[in-house]
Amino acid sequence: MRAVDFQPTEDQQHLRAGVRGLLAGRYGREALRASVDASAEAGAGVDRALWRELGEAGFFALRLPEAEGGVGLGLPEAVLVFEEAGRALVPGPLVATHLAAGVVPGAAAGTAVVTAFDLDGPLVAHLGDADAVLGAAAVPAGEPVRSVDPLTPLHRVAAVGDVSAYRDAGALLTAALQLGSALRTVELAVRYAGEREQFGQPIGAFQAVKHLCARMLVRAEVARTAVYAAAVTGDPGEVAAAKLLADEAAVLGARDCLQVHGGMGFTWEADVHLHLKRAWVRAEQWRTAAQAEELLAGELLGSAGSAGSAG
Amino acid sequence: MDLTYTEEEQDFRARLRAWLAKVLPELPARPSPDDWPGRRAYDLGWQRRLYEAGYAGLHWPVDAGGRGATPTQHLIFLEETERAGAPYVGANFVGLLHAGPTIAAEGTAEQRARWLPPVLRGDEVWCQGFSEPGAGSDLASLRTRAVRDGNDYVITGSKIWTSHAEVADWCELLVRTQPVGADVPKHRGISWLAMRMDAPGVTVRPLRTLAGSAEFAEMFLDEVRVPVADRVGAENDGWRVTMVTLSFERGTAFVGEVVACRRTLGELARAAKANGRWDDPVLRRRLGRLYGEFGALWRLTQWNVSEAGRSAGGVPGIGGSVFKLAYSHARQELYDTAAEVLGAASLSLDEEWVPDRLSSLSYTIAAGTSQIQQNIVAERILGLPKGR
Numbered sequence: 027m028r029a030v031d032f033q034p035t036e037d038q039q040h041l042r043a044g045v046r047g048l049l050a051g052r053y054g055r056e057a058l059r060a061s062v063d064a065s066a067e068a069g070a071g072v073d074r075a076l077w078r079e080l081g082e083a084g085f086f087a088l089r090l091p092e093a094e095g096g097v098g099l100g101l102p103e104a105v106l107v108f109e110e111a112g113r114a115l116v117p118g119p120l121v122a123t124h125l126a127a128g129v130v131p132g133a134a135a136g137t138a139v140v141t142a143f144d145l146d147g148p149l150v151a152h153l154g155d156a157d158a159v160l161g162a163a164a165v166p167a168g169e170p171v172r173s174v175d176p177l178t179p180l181h182r183v184a185a186v187g188d189v190s191a192y193r194d195a196g197a198l199l200t201a202a203l204q205l206g207s208a209l210r211t212v213e214l215a216v217r218y219a220g221e222r223e224q225f226g227q228p229i230g231a232f233q234a235v236k237h238l239c240a241r242m243l244v245r246a247e248v249a250r251t252a253v254y255a256a257a258v259t260g261d262p263g264e265v266a267a268a269k270l271l272a273d274e275a276a277v278l279g280a281r282d283c284l285q286v287h288g289g290m291g292f293t294w295e296a297d298v299h300l301h302l303k304r305a306w307v308r309a310e311q312w313r314t315a316a317q318a319e320e321l322l323a324g325e326l327l328g329s330a331g332s333a334g335s336a337g
Numbered sequence: 338m339d340l341t342y343t344e345e346e347q348d349f350r351a352r353l354r355a356w357l358a359k360v361l362p363e364l365p366a367r368p369s370p371d372d373w374p375g376r377r378a379y380d381l382g383w384q385r386r387l388y389e390a391g392y393a394g395l396h397w398p399v400d401a402g403g404r405g406a407t408p409t410q411h412l413i414f415l416e417e418t419e420r421a422g423a424p425y426v427g428a429n430f431v432g433l434l435h436a437g438p439t440i441a442a443e444g445t446a447e448q449r450a451r452w453l454p455p456v457l458r459g460d461e462v463w464c465q466g467f468s469e470p471g472a473g474s475d476l477a478s479l480r481t482r483a484v485r486d487g488n489d490y491v492i493t494g495s496k497i498w499t500s501h502a503e504v505a506d507w508c509e510l511l512v513r514t515q516p517v518g519a520d521v522p523k524h525r526g527i528s529w530l531a532m533r534m535d536a537p538g539v540t541v542r543p544l545r546t547l548a549g550s551a552e553f554a555e556m557f558l559d560e561v562r563v564p565v566a567d568r569v570g571a572e573n574d575g576w577r578v579t580m581v582t583l584s585f586e587r588g589t590a591f592v593g594e595v596v597a598c599r600r601t602l603g604e605l606a607r608a609a610k611a612n613g614r615w616d617d618p619v620l621r622r623r624l625g626r627l628y629g630e631f632g633a634l635w636r637l638t639q640w641n642v643s644e645a646g647r648s649a650g651g652v653p654g655i656g657g658s659v660f661k662l663a664y665s666h667a668r669q670e671l672y673d674t675a676a677e678v679l680g681a682a683s684l685s686l687d688e689e690w691v692p693d694r695l696s697s698l699s700y701t702i703a704a705g706t707s708q709i710q711q712n713i714v715a716e717r718i719l720g721l722p723k724g725r
């Protein structure tokens with residue numbers, strides 16, 4: 027008898043493995059560090075060639091119907107793909123360009139770079155590279171500000187547009203990026219804890235270190251099911267929960283990863299800070315913790331009248 | 338990735354819902370927490386009804402007396418019974434949720450035929466005699482001795498924290514059948530036995546919990562005879578059997594409670610709205626976050642269940658430790674939030690959530706402490722090295 031199977035199907039697993047392979051080849055650690063170095067000299071810019079390659083691989087057109095030249099897949103596939111991008115720390119307005127597929131010419135193919143008014147306030151990411159901004163008729167002028175994340179340039183603009191139509195999908199895909207980063211920081215921490223020795227043994231044999239790592243994994247695994255479930259149901263409450271939990275898994279995961287790395291974790295050379303800074307950026311995008319919690323509270327009160335189904 | 342229910346599953350839900358609506362109003366009044374014979378009778382009466390209606394042992398294998406339902410039907414069952422406010426497994430927690438499944442997975446045909454039907458019918462209650470005064474987290478260091486004498490083991494030692502021991506007929510008992518020695522590490526030499534609680538030499542002394550009730554007990558064993566035929570698994574292979582038991586305990590035994598927590602949250606929201614505390618954004622956000630967290634924990638349950646559905650024998654994986662860590666923490670946070678909703682009224686034991694708050698303090702201890710679960714996650718899932 028067929029029964030609900032929440033685990034990814036074989037096709038979905040293949041898709042994820044394929045994207046992981048593509049990104050490992052095209053945007054591995056060396057490429058990541060090269061873009062960090064380049065950003066120090068010329069300011070961070072979107073790598074147009076990479077963008078087109080992502081477009082060719084179907085990254086942006088993934089959910090566009092086949093009749094419109096897309097891949098015709100759904101949110102469950104999209105979150106698996108974005109999880110991989112988050113793991114690799116691919117820079118650029120991935121979510122906004124994906125959302126713009128079929129809306130802004132060139133977005134689906136990756137020939138256009140599209141950003142969005144996805145921050146709560148007058149800041150916009152990647153404005154300098156953008157061919158279009160979701161929620162605006164034209165690309166507005168902006169004043170550059172110094173960004174905390176070397177790979178996410180920020181501009182201050184005079185007015186922001188309305189992106190509420192994209193909010194749920196944007197929050198969910200951003201949560202998937204956070205999830206990938208959270209899982210990656212667990213791997214980085216575990217690897218370092220197995221290699222680095224102090225007091226004559228790997229630091230991972232110390233329980234204080236073990237427990238940090240275990241809690242990182244627990245947060246990431248809870249976030250993972252929340253993200254996958256929200257992708258399947260599309261329910262706004264589940265999306266808000268997914269964003270809330272994935273933001274936390276990514277931010278706290280990077281923090282704990284930094285702690286496990288000791289002084290090395292505080293260096294520019296280690297990748298840990300790149301995960302943390304990007305996680306901070308994403309936590310401000312589409313739906314903040316406060317907004318997610320208020321939305322959930324509203325749903326809770328609404329459901330309290332009925333029997334409170336667990337779905 | 339799929340979360341839609343099949344037509345068959347929806348039918349199953351509808352039939353169950355209709356049945357619950359019919360039988361729940363017919364149930365007798367719940368006994369008081371200290372009335373142990375009353376609690377036993379009440380819980381077994383409910384089990385009997387389930388049995389007669391074909392809902393007992395729903396997801397157990399058919400050759401173990403179960404109904405061979407899919408993991409999803411079992412989840413639906415837990416969800417619907419909890420939602421309707423039906424009684425929970427109660428006194429026979431051990432029999433239905435871990436000793437039973439362990440016997441179904443590891444017992445011989447005769448053992449299954451002898452022990453499982455009475456559990457399913459609501460005739461017999463089991464308890465768990467694992468922990469000892471000197472062996473808690475370090476369970477494998479247990480010292481209760483079993484010495485072979487003809488067709489019996491003769492058992493001497495003591496157990497502690499045995500839940501529901503006073504009303505149990507049987508005990509899943511861990512004993513040492515081979516002393517620890519130079520070539521016998523502590524994890525070897527343990528055997529898993531089924532012991533009658535009325536066997537001569539068994540003495541039970543109730544212990545009072547911080548909640549005031551006698552939920553668990555000390556158990557003294559003085560030359561108790563247990564037939565060798567009542568051993569489940571091979572002699573000295575009890576640790577492996579124990580791991581099966583613990584994976585059931587940590588994996589799926591808390592499922593219904595996640596649903597219950599979601600219901601409690603709804604009640605808390607209503608109470609906060611009524612007493613004005615809902616207007617405090619800090620409290621409101623705390624409730625909203627918990628609502629999201631318990632929703633995710635429910636999904637994690639579905640995730641683990643579909644993973645177990647893919648594994649041989651349906652034994653839950655060590656992912657149960659991930660769930661237990663997240664769940665026990667969230668559940669304690671739930672009752673701390675309830676206290677914030679109540680304000681000073683949270684000091685009164687007459688308020689609904691206050692006894693639950695006290696009980697919830699055991700969640701990070703029972704069935705393996707949070708520290709032990711973190712060790713398991715770190716060493717067995719993440720592969721970090723053991724310390725020296």
Ligand SMILES: Cc1cc2nc3c(=O)[nH]c(=O)nc-3n(C[C@H](O)[C@H](O)[C@H](O)COP(=O)(O)OP(=O)(O)OC[C@H]3O[C@@H](n4cnc5c(N)ncnc54)[C@H](O)[C@@H]3O)c2cc1C
Nearest residue numbers: 465466467468473474498499500699702703704705706708
């Ligand atoms: C309500 C309740 C019901 C129970 N019911 C049963 C039952 O029916 N049957 C049964 O057999 N048992 C039962 N138990 C026992 C339960 O399994 C044990 O209490 C638990 O395993 C912890 O053992 P302990 O109490 O000896 O604590 P200890 O093992 O002494 O632990 C004390 C503290 O030390 C920490 N600690 C110990 N070892 C380590 C380590 N290696 N690393 C880090 N920290 C460590 C623990 O986390 C804990 O904080 C029950 C317990 C409770 C609270």
